Structure formats: C-alpha cells, structure tokens
Amino acid sequence: MAEALRIGLIGAGAIGAWHARIVAERPDAVLAAICDIDTDRAAKLAAPWGAAVFTDAAAFFAEAALDGVIIASPERVHEEQARLAAAARVPMLIEKPVAPDPAGIAAIRAATASTGVPVMAGHVERFEIGSAQLKAAVDEGVCGKVVTIAARRQFVAADTPRFKGLSTTLRILGVHDFDLVAWVHPVPVVQVYAAAGRGRVHAETGLDDHVVTTLRFADGAIALVESGWTLPAPYGVFSAPASWSPAGNNRLDVFGALGMVSNDMSLRGQQLVAFDEAAGFRAAGIRHQPILNGRVVGALAEEVAAFIRMIREGTEPLVGLDDAERAVRIVEAAEASLASGLPVRLDG
Template sequence: MVESLRGGVIGAGVFGGYHARQYARLDGVVLSAVLDPHPERAAQVALPLGGRAFNDLGAFLDAVDVVTIASPAVHHAPQALAAIGAGKAVYVEKPLAVTLADAAAIRQAAEGRGLIVACGHQERVVSRAMGLLDIPEQPIRLEALRHGPPSDRSRDVSSVLDLMIHDIDLALALSDAQPTAVTANTAATGIIDTARAEVRFDDGYIASFDVSRQASERRRTMKVVYPSGEVEIDFVARTFRNTTPFALDPAFAETPAGRDPLGASVEAFLDAVRGAAPRPVVTAEEAIAALDVALQVETAAGRA
C-alpha cells in the first residue's frame, strides 16, 4: 500500500486555510504541517485538521513531502527555493514570484532536482470545465474585467499581480500568438489598486484588461471574440453566452472542477507529483509567461 503524501502549507491566512483543508480531505495525502510566523495562527489552521504548527522553516520542511506556498507574494520565491532545495515539490499561489529573475530561479531549481512546480491560477480550471480552452479557433479580441471591494489581502503587490494576472494567464492560454506590445494606465499615486491595460499579439489578437480593488461590488467578466462568434462569461454568476459553433458545457459550474476549482488544481498537482499526470494545471513556464506580461503592464503604467 502506497503511503499518503505529507502535505505542508506555508501561510496560515485565508488561502492557507483553503489549501490546508484540501490536503486534509483529498485521497492519498494528509495535512502534516502548517508554517506561519505567528504560531497561534498556524495552530488554528493545523490542529483541527490533524496537522502540526511550525514557525521554523527547516523543521517544517522535514515534516512534509509536498508544499503549498500561500504566504504574501513577496515571500514566494525564497520559500519556494528553500522547499525545492529540500527536495519538495511546490504549489505556489499566484504570482509565482514578484520578479522574473526569482521566477526563473524557481523553475531552474525545480528542473535541476526533477521536481514539480505548480502555480495557482484557478480560472484555468473553470475555463477547462466550461470547454473554453478547447475551442479550436484563435481569438481576435479579449476583454476582461475584474473588480472587487477593498480588502486587506494581497496588499504587498499591485492589483496587476493580484487580480489582472489571472486574466493575463487566460489570455495567453487561449492563443498560440506571442505578445508584442503592452500599454497601460492607472490613476494610482502609490500602489496600483486600479489599472487598465491592452496587450497586442503578433497575429493581431488584442487583449484588454480592467481591474480594481476599490469597486463597490464584485464583478468578474470576460468576452472573447472569435472569427465565428463570441463567448461572454460572468465568472461570478457562473454563466456564459456563446454564439460560436463550438459547444460549451452550460452545466460546468456543477461539475466537480466547476464546484471546487482549487480542489481540482491541488489534485492535479498531486497527480503530477505521483507521476499519474504529465503536468499540473499551470506550470512554472506558464506562470512565468503571465508574470512577464503583468510586470510589463506595471512598467507601462509607470510603476516599475
């Protein structure tokens, strides 16, 4: 009988709790440990799920086989590199890192050790369940809007790395074309909470993005225009309108992946670690591509 993998989570915030519960409920893995600089927070997450609380990284890494990194984004790279150096596969919540050099170092270190790196772009799971990623045409235009009310979460990075990067990842996943030009603007005087950007691709495809962390309500929509029609998605209502000839699943929200995208993403990561799947939902290479465009948006907005 194959022993269960020992899962560990770095970060005992909201997303750390989500990941800890996935390790506690999925087959073939147990929640072994939660690491946080505040031991009482780590204990609050770990103990009810049968895990142990840690505030020492080395001891934590000795207690786990796979690691989820759900700490603030500025800590992703050093923690991921430490885990990989200890021989652990890693699932890193987006963004993979906050610089391209750090993201490339994560990929290189993992490749050198033959370890899996996954990144948490959950909209990939939803889009796959819908069938959007299987449309055989190349898109002509994409318009994405992602607004939410003010929050204390992810204040260490801009709304570009917090919110827009999800839609950038989808824009890249939907097309084989390569981005060639980025323009952006923001009204922010400090950290970017609202931003608009346009990315042009080498085949004429244009993707536009509108994000805000200062909105009065939560809105997440996307319109994708193809030569044969268009798809309009409301990610909050979990509905879509499709005028293309390609079938999409109207019941995608009721599929296992649609009901629990995070669970599907973590499960795919574990399958890749075990060799039961060729790759996680989002690879390090794909996460780096999305980060590259996101950082170009910040530069274009004058916040480099």
C-alpha cells in the same frame, strides 16, 4: 489504496486556509504540517487536523517528512521557500504570482531544474469549468481567427489593506487574466499599455483602485484586461448567509472573425443572489471554492487534485513555470507602462 501523501502548507492566511481544508478533506492526503511566521495563526489552522506547526521553513522541511508542499505565503518569499523545497526534494504548488517578477521565476527554475523537483503554478482560473470550456471552444475554432479578448475582474476593496506594501493590483488580480488571455490565445504578447484609476484604495493602501491594461499579440489580435477594487462595499461585505463568500464582477469574452465565446460571471449574471431588508443585496461567490455537503469543491480543489496526481503519477504539471513566467512578464511590462505612461514592448 496507496498510502496518503503527507502535504505541508506554508502561509496560513486567506488562501492558505482554503488549501489546508481541501488537503485535509482528501482521502488520499494528510495535512502534515503548517509553517507560518505567525505561530498563533498556524496553530489555529492546524488544530482541527492535528498538523504539526512550524515558524521556520528550514525546520519544516527538515522535520515534517513531506511528499508535497503548497506555498501560499506572500509572493516576495516564494523564491526562498521554493529553494528550500527543491533542496529537500519536495514537489511544490506555488500560489500566483509564482514570483513578483520574471527574475524570481528564473531563480525558482534554476533551483528546481538542477534537482528535477516538479513545480506547479497555482493559477486557479485554469480549473474553472467556464474558463476551461471557453478555451476548448476557442481551440475548436468557434470564433475563427481571434480579433479581441476582453477580461474583467472586479471586487470590493475590503481585502486590500492586507496587501499594503506587499503586492500590487496587477500581481493580485491582473495576473489571473494575463494568464487566462495568453492561455486562450497562445500567441506571443508584443506590446503592453496600462493606465490606473486612483482613488480611495490608492490613498489608503497604495494599490491602484482600477487598472486597465491593453495587450497586443504578435498576430495583431488585442486584449483588454480590467483589474479593480471598485465594487461598492455592500456588494461583498455581509454576514448572512454565513456560508456565502462575496462574488466578484468578472467576465471573459473572446471575439473573432466567425463568432464569439463569452464566460459571463458579471454583476448581472450571478447565479445565486439574496436580497433582504436587514442586509440588502448579496451575490454568492460560487467560483473557486464553493462548499457542497460540507466539503470544498470547485476550481481550487481541482487544482489541488491535479497537484496530488502530479506527485503520485510523476506527470508534468498542468500549469508550469513557463505559464507563470509568461503571466509575470506581462505584469512587469504593465507596471513599467504604469510608471512611464507609455506602451512597453515585449520580445515575442
């Protein structure tokens, strides 16, 4: 077997912890180093696998002898970290959104193009079986000419305080679906209109509670994307079963001239639920990073597997900077629409 790849991680937070575990569980990779400005957090995550700990990204790239890096820090620092990775010639997987705005993505493109270092975008929905099979069905013509797409992504608000002042509802949630709908229907988006419902989440964190975005494609098709923190707390805040992550209320429906395809991951369509007197109702989040036989499987592990293959085989990233830019351009237009209250035109 080829030598294990030395993979580093920047950002030992919520999603970084999953990436660390997935890398460490792979037989063909080692989690070589973790970099976080919070040393305690990095050290705690690194300890079980003996990964080196850094607080300074420049030292991390200079000393850790990496074959690849997963950048899972907040999006406002992705650009500077991608520049360091490019200078060190280290292929990178950058969590979504790859940058807060298209200018940030252009800067990452410029830094990496000059060195030829590959960049993969961490759009995990591309690796969900339901999303991928829906895309395949639409490509096969099951719907005929696409008329409308509806996407919903809704969670409890428990996670929002850590994004206060750092991100927005559309960068956290909307970007997943802007990428999905533009992937499923790869026609340029020419107009974006967004409106926000604001309540408790907005008052406490500045994030919009729920955003409804409509997109118009150049061929006349439309999409409706809902992104919200509007599920009641008990739905996703529980302590038992200990191994369950909370589910969301998600769906993706495509309707066309000849038919429809629907990936129902909604409130009433959860595969695994529990209801007991002590804790009430829970639904298990078995999307993205379920655990099977003590290992993380599912979409996030598939995303990391694709990243490892890209490094080993020198292939193009399955999700690249063009995809990242397309999704972030829609985020930017939707946020401009939220600010002005008006539809925003995009150059096809």
